Amino acid sequence: MTTLRERMLIRRLQQRDERAFAEVMRLYQHKVYNVVYRMVGSREEAEDVAQEVFVTVFKHVDTFRGDAKFSTWLYRIATNHTRNRMKYLGRRAHNHTSELNDAAERELADSQPTAMRPHIAGPDAVLEGLQLERVVQQGIAALEPEHREVLVLRDVENLSYDEIAAITGVAEGTVKSRLHRARLALKEHMAKHLGQD
Amino acid sequence: MDYGAFALDHARATELFSAYWDEDLPAADLSALEEHLKSCVVCRREYQTFERTVGAVGQLHPMMAPPDFAESVRTRIRKRSRGRFFSPRKLAERIPYELFSLVMLGLILAIYIVLQLSHPTNLKLP
Numbered sequence: 001m002t003t004l005r006e007r008m009l010i011r012r013l014q015q016r017d018e019r020a021f022a023e024v025m026r027l028y029q030h031k032v033y034n035v036v037y038r039m040v041g042s043r044e045e046a047e048d049v050a051q052e053v054f055v056t057v058f059k060h061v062d063t064f065r066g067d068a069k070f071s072t073w074l075y076r077i078a079t080n081h082t083r084n085r086m087k088y089l090g091r092r093a094h095n096h097t098s099e100l101n102d103a104a105e106r107e108l109a110d111s112q113p114t115a116m117r118p119h120i121a122g123p124d125a126v127l128e129g130l131q132l133e134r135v136v137q138q139g140i141a142a143l144e145p146e147h148r149e150v151l152v153l154r155d156v157e158n159l160s161y162d163e164i165a166a167i168t169g170v171a172e173g174t175v176k177s178r179l180h181r182a183r184l185a186l187k188e189h190m191a192k193h194l195g196q197d
Numbered sequence: 198m199d200y201g202a203f204a205l206d207h208a209r210a211t212e213l214f215s216a217y218w219d220e221d222l223p224a225a226d227l228s229a230l231e232e233h234l235k236s237c238v239v240c241r242r243e244y245q246t247f248e249r250t251v252g253a254v255g256q257l258h259p260m261m262a263p264p265d266f267a268e269s270v271r272t273r274i275r276k277r278s279r280g281r282f283f284s285p286r287k288l289a290e291r292i293p294y295e296l297f298s299l300v301m302l303g304l305i306l307a308i309y310i311v312l313q314l315s316h317p318t319n320l321k322l323p
Contacts, residue, residue: 016282016283018283021271021283022267025266025267025270026267029262029266029267029270030259030260030261030262032262033260033261033262033266034259034260034261037260038257038260043260046260047262047263047266047269050262050266051266051269051270051273054270054274055270055273055274055277058274058282059274059277132253133257133258136250136253136254136257137257140254151254155251155254155255156254156255156257158255161221176215176216176221179215180212180214180215180216183214183215183218183247183250183251184211184214184215184247186250186251186254187246187247187250190246190249190250190253191246
């Protein structure tokens, strides 16, 4: 259910209030961008998809009835757009896996300025952190799309099972089993690439 | 489910890792898994890797949208709506139809009464 504050914000959006637009962007742009980025693994794609998410939100805000939280509705639009983009990219890059991996490497190497990184760690710790982050992101990118989305929504965004079920449109039990499969697959990836047991 | 002290095998124990991490295990499964982890080195090591993996996902740095992101969205919306999206809506679009109808009815009634009162001999209230 929406809160009173959310309802007022949505009403202002439905009235095409530009300040409400700015408020929604301030509240959600980084969350949406982060979720999309973690699922598609590319800054360029993430920026384009996240922009499309907000265009859809504003285009269809009149249809939002308030029977779910606004953030749930927003995440649903974000996962739908991301799913479609992943399908498209998957088809396009079917035979270009190495190209994608190279792109992912470059993304991670370049990602430092826009990610919030602590500045107190020493060079070794920073390198180790970057290495770990790269392996994790590659592991996420290697997951099945439906596994990837539940993992990101749960372990990156810390959403509850029922919120994820509402966002993805699958039963809570399915969310749990997909999440478990995703975590195990990622564990195998980490063990393989970081030499963990 | 009721397990004997060592009734869990590796496969079953692994199946419970995710719910254990999320603190979502029923009491019976919880104690069976914890007992198993105490006695099984292989599963304990597997769980430690599992913990490190899920922990690492949670530690990923949040990626921030580029500084001009909101402006790019605004531009895209303006372009697609040909500048109409953020234009103020017409009065009739902003006022709910129900309220508009009530006001109009009241106005018609008021005009009717005023007209009738100006000719008291013909006074016929609706």
